[in-house]
Amino acid sequence: MPVPLRQSLRVGTYLAAQRLRRRERFPLLVELEPLFQCNLECAGCGKIQHPEHVLRRRMPVEQAVAAIEESGAPMVSIAGGEPLIHPEIDVIARELMRRRRFVYLCTNAILMERKLDLFEPSPYFAWAVHLDGLQERHDESVCREGIFDKAVDAIQEAKQRGFRVTTNTTFFSHDSPDTVRRVLDFLNDELGVDQMMISPAYAYEKAPDQEHFLGVEQTRKLFREAFADGRRRRWRLNHTPLYLDFLEGKVDYQCTAWGIPSYSLYGWQRPCYLMADGYASTYRELVETTDWEAYGRGRDPRCENCMAHCGYEPTAVLATTRSLKQSLRAALRS
Secondary structure: OOOOHHHHHHHHHHHHHHHHOOOOOOOOEEEEOOOOOOOOOOOOOOOOOOOHHHHOOOOOHHHHHHHHHHHOOOEEEEOOOOHHHOOOHHHHHHHHHHOOOEEEEEEOOOOHHHHHHHOOOOOOEEEEEEOOOOHHHHHHHHOOOOHHHHHHHHHHHHHHOOOOEEEEEEEOOOOOHHHHHHHHHHHHHHOOOOEEEEEEOOOOOOOOOOOOOOOHHHHHHHHHHHOOOOHHHOOOEOOOHHHHHHHHOOOOOOOOHHHOOEEEOOEEEEEOOOOEEEEEOOHHHHHHHOOHHHOOOOOOHHHOOOOOHHHHHHHHHHHHHOOHHHHHHHHOOO
């Protein structure tokens, strides 16, 4: 099941409307974090490094929905923490879909099979399961044995019930072109997920493992070699071709973090999902009071090794829409 046609049309219409209104900055997708608590302690994640009283907090449904409506974004990625811990996560997702938002529910899949009955298949809904490699590699990444098998079982059950299922895979410095190919071949051909998202490891400042984040040249070499045999064209990757070109080092972009902003219990995070230089109470305040020119590679030392999709996928999307050639290329999934 590819991206639903209505989603492609909706996002295309949304982008055209922003251009007609001459809006310089607007969100394509919002990273919604209704809680920080998680049932894993992954070595490369810094999201659970909050005080216990913060980890116990849950965002009310009304607050989550109001933030997305205020932003106007057509797509929402519900993350965390582990969203399925939230007692009203199904209500949040349902209310957003009722407002014609396309929802990706990110999960490590530990609770997924148990919670499937709370959801219904819909062109507005997709599971986004975290899988950082095959069995040994993934279980090492999440610091617990058996999670890979649990995730695979949950994906298979969700697919059987008619859900759209995507995956999210982060690659670190101890990955190789072969491990990239093997996990994407497995997800694409054997597991048959609908689409896959990939990213070089996020440089979380508070992550326990600080040794295995990728540098820019490491990232380019890894993906250039992984994509060398043309396999990239047949993998069902949930990215614009220009973002994949960016990962390979064929093109370079400036960060446009305002395109995929993050909203959490603290408010709108400045400037992005990966860094916390303060918070704004509204998306408009975030856009108008953040010095966007101060962030990105070549501007802020903390950004030097970042090639994450939350900063650079929006840039690639905007570059695609400005070119008929690239728009056709994206439509053909080349």
